[in-house]
Amino acid sequence: MAHLHRPETLAEACALLAELDDPMVYGGGTAIQILLKQGILFADNFVDLALIPGLREIGRNGSELRAGPMVSVRRMETDRQVREFAPLAASAYRNVANPRVRNTASVGGNIAHGDYRLDPPTALLVLDATVDVASVRGTRSIPVREFFVDFQLTALELDELITAIRIPAVPPRAAGRFVKNSSLSANDWPCASAAVLVVDSGAKREVRIGLGAVAPVPRYVSFDATGLNDQEVVDAAIEAIAPAVEPIPDVRGGVEYKERLARVTVEDAVRGAWKDLDA
Numbered sequence: 001m002a003h004l005h006r007p008e009t010l011a012e013a014c015a016l017l018a019e020l021d022d023p024m025v026y027g028g029g030t031a032i033q034i035l036l037k038q039g040i041l042f043a044d045n046f047v048d049l050a051l052i053p054g055l056r057e058i059g060r061n062g063s064e065l066r067a068g069p070m071v072s073v074r075r076m077e078t079d080r081q082v083r084e085f086a087p088l089a090a091s092a093y094r095n096v097a098n099p100r101v102r103n104t105a106s107v108g109g110n111i112a113h114g115d116y117r118l119d120p121p122t123a124l125l126v127l128d129a130t131v132d133v134a135s136v137r138g139t140r141s142i143p144v145r146e147f148f149v150d151f152q153l154t155a156l157e158l159d160e161l162i163t164a165i166r167i168p169a170v171p172p173r174a175a176g177r178f179v180k181n182s183s184l185s186a187n188d189w190p191c192a193s194a195a196v197l198v199v200d201s202g203a204k205r206e207v208r209i210g211l212g213a214v215a216p217v218p219r220y221v222s223f224d225a226t227g228l229n230d231q232e233v234v235d236a237a238i239e240a241i242a243p244a245v246e247p248i249p250d251v252r253g254g255v256e257y258k259e260r261l262a263r264v265t266v267e268d269a270v271r272g273a274w275k276d277l278d279a
């Protein structure tokens with residue numbers, strides 16, 4: 001029978017992850033509960049982070065925003081600091097599932113879940129966020145762009161837990177757009193999603209694209225869009241994403257459908273961000 005451990009400090013949680021047989025961090029539990037019910041998750045020991053103080057805080061640290069791992073997805077959607085500092089991230093978190101899931105799911109659990117269809121990683125990729133982790137061996141920081149390793153596999157070691165997500169300030173002249181397209185119902189997982197950030201440094205214009213649900217992992221692509229007009233930038237974006245789009249066929253659509261939807265989704269996001277930057 002599985003045991004639920006409820007440490008009251010981070011050090012205690014790290015020690016439990018190092019000592020116990022087959023341990024698993026318990027965040028909001030929305031993914032864990034479903035996987036348990038489906039009979040595809042087996043863990044002997046769950047380490048619940050709910051009683052550890054300080055893990056539900058959002059704050060500014062110099063030129064970056066820091067969110068604790070137990071901050072709810074709903075709070076990332078509604079918190080004024082997140083909406084003002086990283087509106088693109090707030091927009092992606094707002095698109096996760098439905099209010100019931102968003103109220104319970106945590107920032108740490110969302111990214112650690114490692115599912116290729118997750119919405120928030122698309123924005124975190126273009127914003128160049130960092131994942132802070134801890135274990136009995138110490139702490140380390142992983143760029144989000146190196147976090148998703150393979151299908152359902154992240155860069156987290158088995159004894160590590162996420163302690164924060166850090167999002168740096170976007171450059172002064174930049175515009176972002178998150179677009180999600182679902183094929184079953186409005187608040188279902190995406191069939192294709194994209195976050196786009198266009199950054200204008202004066203001499204150069206860069207387009208950054210985070211792709212969700214169209215490859216075995218969330219993918220990141222960027223290209224130089226200096227001097228392009230609003231049709232050329234869409235054409236360049238569609239060309240740039242082509243090698244990164246490797247859809248997994250499922251009930252939400254086959255390969256060709258998802259490839260096409262990826263192009264439509266990216267076109268909408270690029271057009272939107274490009275227009276906002278020049279508005």
Ligand SMILES: Cc1cc2nc3c(=O)[nH]c(=O)nc-3n(C[C@H](O)[C@H](O)[C@H](O)COP(=O)(O)OP(=O)(O)OC[C@H]3O[C@@H](n4cnc5c(N)ncnc54)[C@H](O)[C@@H]3O)c2cc1C
Binds near residue numbers: 161
């Ligand atoms: C009906 C439904 C629809 C959904 N639709 C969407 C959608 O449209 N878009 C989307 O993006 N997501 C969607 N999701 C997924 C949802 O975002 C995840 O279930 C949720 O974010 C997981 O967060 P959690 O805190 O509940 O994680 P948990 O269920 O607690 O954990 C998930 C995984 O993360 C690990 N973990 C948790 N916290 C930490 C931590 N601090 N450090 C290290 N590892 C940790 C756990 O060990 C586990 O492996 C949906 C989920 C459901 C149930």
